[in-house]
Amino acid sequence: MSKKRTGVFVCHCGTNIAATVDVAKVAKEMAGENTVAFTQEYVYMCSEPGQESVVQAIKDNKLDSVVVTCCSPNLHEKTFRDNAQRAGINNFTVEIANIREQCSWVHKDKAKGTEKAIKISRSVVRRVNRNKPMDAIAVPVTRRAMVIGGGIAGIQAAIDIGNAGIEVILVEKQATIGGRMLQLSETFPTLDCAQCVMSPKMVEVNRHPKVKVMTYSEVQEVAGSVGNFRVKVFKRSTFVDPDKCKLCDECTEVCPVVVPNEYEHGLTARRAIYIPYAQAIPASFTLDEDACLGLNPVVCGKCKDVCETGAIDYDIRSQTVTEDVGAIVVATGFDLYDQANIPELGGGKIEDVLDGLQFERLCSASGATHGHVLRPSDHKEPKDVVFIQCVGSRDPAKHCAYCSKICCMYTAKHARLYKKHCPDGRAYIFYIDIRSGGKGYEEFVQRTMEDDDTLYLRGRVSRLYRHNGKVRVHGTDTLTGQNVEIDADMVVLALAMVPSKGTAEIAKTLKIGRDKDLFLAEAHPKLRPVESITGGIYLAGAAQAPKDIPETVAQAGAAAAKVIALLSQATLSRSPLIAKVRRSHCTGCGMCVEACPFIAIRLEGGKAIVNEALCEGCGSCSATCLRAAIDVKNVTQLQVYEMIEACLA
Amino acid sequence: MEKILDKKQIDGWIAALTAKSQDGWEVHAPMLEEGIWTYQPASGAVRLDHPNTNQSPKGFAFPQREIFFSFEQIKGEAPRLTQVLPKEQRHAVFGVRPCDGRGVPRMDKVFTDHVEDPYYNARRKNVAYVGLACNKPPSPNCFCLSVGGSPVSTDGLDVQLTDLGDRYFVKAITETGKALMTAGGKLFTDPSAADQKQVKQVHTDAVAHPQRKINDPDGAPAKLRASFNSPLWEEMARACIGCGICTFLCPTCHCFDINDEVQSKAPLKGQRVRTWDNCQFPDFTMHSSGHNPRENTGARLRQRVNHKFQYFHENFGMHQCTGCGRCISGCPVGIDIVAVVNKVTEHAG
């Protein structure tokens, strides 16, 4: 084996590095390494002349590997790897030693900074010494996509992907697509009707030749990785054949079972057989198996008897279907923060204290009151309505630390809707401050205050309780410093947005992370806001963070664009830095198989075998193997061992 | 030179040896720690009531690890080597049992007979062995009588002590021994006729004590040679686990390995060290091709036994084994060199 020839390129980064690190000394020390054949320092290695000099140096000195000691690899690893390729050597023999973010920027003492920079550089030189040239792995792509969640985000993403000619499967847990947006009455700041906007979208997606809509379905299991996922979807039986159902509603008339209607947030009840909304898609009834007396003609069977078209069939079974897709968009939306967590505001037990979505349903023409704002306790028009913002939001000590972003706007909208319904009523809004960034948003809030005569009170509400048939609101107005007491007919809480129920499970199933607030985590907060940390899985809508409809639609479009770009490639290249088994040392104990988070290792003939398409190169296998019989390429145990040695030399 | 030393005076003698600042001795004696007897620097309260030490005293001349030289190489320059010879320090080892004493000339043969090992020599010339005769066998696995030794052998020793109850009968064997005794000066008294008589009796009784027995030690070399391909080896080694207890505890096993221990890669810096090796380790004869001429425990057991009772004998005219029995007592799985030699020689006819 010919001797290794490594080039070390030390960047000054202007004075960003050179001010704290004696770059000349770093270069000199690296020149003392046995494998280093060339060293160079330069004021800006990443500049055009800097890059050119690297390319030239590789050629002139017949270098086979390169260490650039500069800024974080996140910034210029790709730059210099591309250069290496231009110079005719393999890009995986290039590594970055980070002496800026991890050294010069965080230390002032030049002697200590230099010493640390030398250790960092030396350890990377030792690592590179054993880096192997490698080619990216080409993986064929399945040109199909799945969108999980049939709200506005999911619908938009599905339509956009479908329009690019790519097959999409839209999976929705509920009996209808439409999600939260379908439950809204009007939307801010234009006050246009949500359903009027939503219904055509729902119809469009349902009729789209490239989109297959699966409602009442849940993702059960996901295997594979970017480009090639295999998804198992559990499709619950509705016991109604949508093709035969004529929406005559006769089944509900005879159904003896009454349960709270979750689509109306418990404001109304429904039967065991029901349709969520008139606009539901698929336009078909659903038989709620849990509520039904028994799916058995002997027990009840009234709905089946009354159905003229024979659409109801108790023998339709739930089934699990397997779909192969190349990319997945997760748009699982949000729920409201549970009122039970806020006992001082009644914990959800005080009558006429509603949450924002319940109020939406009251205002909605398709809702329980057909668009009349009536209070649930006595069905009278409320005269004094108190809206409370930031309930559960912006309270790191007790509830959610973050701002739910849309509550200022929808509370203003609620006040206006209320005033439209009851022009003689009084609307009060408790707020901490008003956040109305967005096109036309600030004007909208101003109009609420000025035109609609809504009373904005700056302060928190400390307590709610029933008092003389009303809800007594104890609050403070911090601007006047006065305590405020209002006997309200109705109170509406702008509860924090939280990831929808089941987000934890879906994150686990998809192997994507969640952030500190338990929303789905984007790969990078600035630069990769619609990608999850797992390749091929994208995020859209409120599952990623609280956001309003236009933002949601924009993100859905962005996610769709990412999916289209991904699936437009004939093959994908995967990082070749994956696990490799040393067969001579493997005893087939199977610990790596168990430790692997990606089900990428199996035993065959008493030895572990890595599935290159599935391995992500995390190294859990190598740290678990007692025999060092499995290693991640280019981050082998031997390399880490030598890096440790270099750090302590 | 023959003297009597009151047992109470032994610490005084050791103190006298240690005291002389110019060419003072470092004295080591068996001490009981964590249930095992080891040689430790003596600092009073030396009793010499040990059965035998857990490890033989061979490490004084042939330590388990020693540095040959240190090396350093700066990139582009020639390597610099610095020999590391042992410190000039004299060691007097007390309480050496006759079997271990007999190990000394055997080690000398290996390291000084055909070749001069400077490291061994540098240590060896500075070690004196103060032996202690075995009034009765200290271990149920003793068999020194079978290998040409005796519980009262003075072979390899500089001084021999014999326990006479409250006092030792002290006999100088070598000039070094005399010097050691002279250093004790008036602590020693001249033996009476009764003392002389008692020593003789003690020695006679010691030899008469029953021991384990190798049946045909003299015929062993030829019979082992004839039994090289015997299936018995594999059978008897079935239980062998390939650990290093037998050889590491042995007073005459001397195989070693040489390694470079690198401290720094750039500049290259480190030491070349010698460590004990062990023919029972599976990789002892492993070739880099993967071929191993002694690929099973049978071949390795044969190597150990034959080395002791055949090869060494052929080279030096004596059994290498001195019958201390440590390999038997120490073996976790019952491999018993006496039983092995007897069985092989019996089957050889």
Added chain:
Amino acid sequence: MIDIKDIRDTARDMLTKGEARAVIGYRRGSRGMLAEPAFITNLEQADELVWDPTCFHNLSLYLVEDRKFLAHLRKTANAPIAIVAKGCDARSIVVLMQEHYFKREDVYIIGVSCEGTGVVDERKLAPLLNGAHATSAAFDGDDFVFTTAEGEKRLPAREVMADRCLECRNPFPKEHNAVFGEDKTGRQLAEPFAALTRFEAQGNSARWDIWSRHFDRCIRCFACRSVCPMCYCDECVVDSISFPVTAETTAEDKANRIRWIERSAVRSENITYLMTRAMHLAGRCTDCGECERACPVNVPIRLLNNKMEREAREKFGYEPGASIGGSSLVASFLDSDPGDFIR
């Protein structure tokens, strides 16, 4: 009480019917009272089998050797191998099967219950015999009976039993094909982990004082590793005595071995060796105690393994050798694993 005849009959039966190609058990050795491993392949040898308090050895080690031997010859076994196994030994066999080292049907486990006692600790026995050497040892209820030149010596087993047996929680081989002796699971002769608890009661610096002396004493004969059925790796990561060279081994493989420790038996290297071994046995060690018994310089290796065993049990609810299909300690996790040490 186990009648040795039962074990011998089973062995003979297995061999006669060809249901086992060999029986691994214990027989009388040539050294005083001590039993030694026996490899029985014919009927006459079956009568050599013994069962007494010196049957220390965890014979599952020889199942490992057997598999290695067969692999070396590229042979497959034509019949299972039968093995006499105590509770701890049987758990070792379970761990080996958990790690796919061999299959359940490859082994016929002749379980022996330790009943109310266990194996003797020679180091405890020696002072009680006043210099005499025992030529035989036998179980007798809660006593051990030793024969010496001075006659018979009866001692309560608890006084001379190995600590591992006193502290044993499962003296009965749950996994077995045949089993002899009464199941006395639940007997408690000493608190589990009693020796560990005593040791841990000492402060940090006292513990270091003791351990540093132990580490200094280690001669790296590797008896602890050699005697351990779990140390079945062809090449030990810390100090190879048997680098497996196969057709697939490249020159690079050979050159790229990591020297985690040097061969010098000095403290730092001994520590790294012993600590690595303890880590690698975590969740796998079934506390047969053979490493500690074999150690020629009395390093209390069991304490290290016990420490890991207790952590696994108390913090992760993990019992080594509990089931063949069970998960491995370090390849699995629970959401409830303690994390309060993490900042």
Added chain:
Amino acid sequence: MSEQQTYEPRIVAFLCKWCSSAGSDLAGVSRIQYPANATPITVPCTGAISPMYILSAFNKGADGVLVSGCHIGDCHYIEGNYLARRKMHLIMQLIEFIGVEPNRFRMSWVSAAEGGKFAQVITDFVNDLKPLGPQEKLKKAERA
């Protein structure tokens, strides 16, 4: 100056690529100052950190060893940090058991967004290591 003031502990810091290494980058971008005692080694995931690395670092003379990764639930590889949590618990217990100061080993969760926390973790570790003095117990002797 007393020895304690001049003594600078040497720390090997194993950082996972996705969270803690990124967190240390953020500390850099934010110019949060912390002591220069810790040399980072970036690995894909804490799950890839073999206990051998810890032992080896101490063997080679590290005064302290830090392992830092993603918070539970945030692992880029989903489960790697769970596996690490268990392994590191065991190795930490073992190190302490033989009488090495438990403060010589540390594990932390530092996310990509926690630049300040990263700096704090290093600062605290250095402060905790200084009173302990050089680590001699597990260190290979220069020449024995």
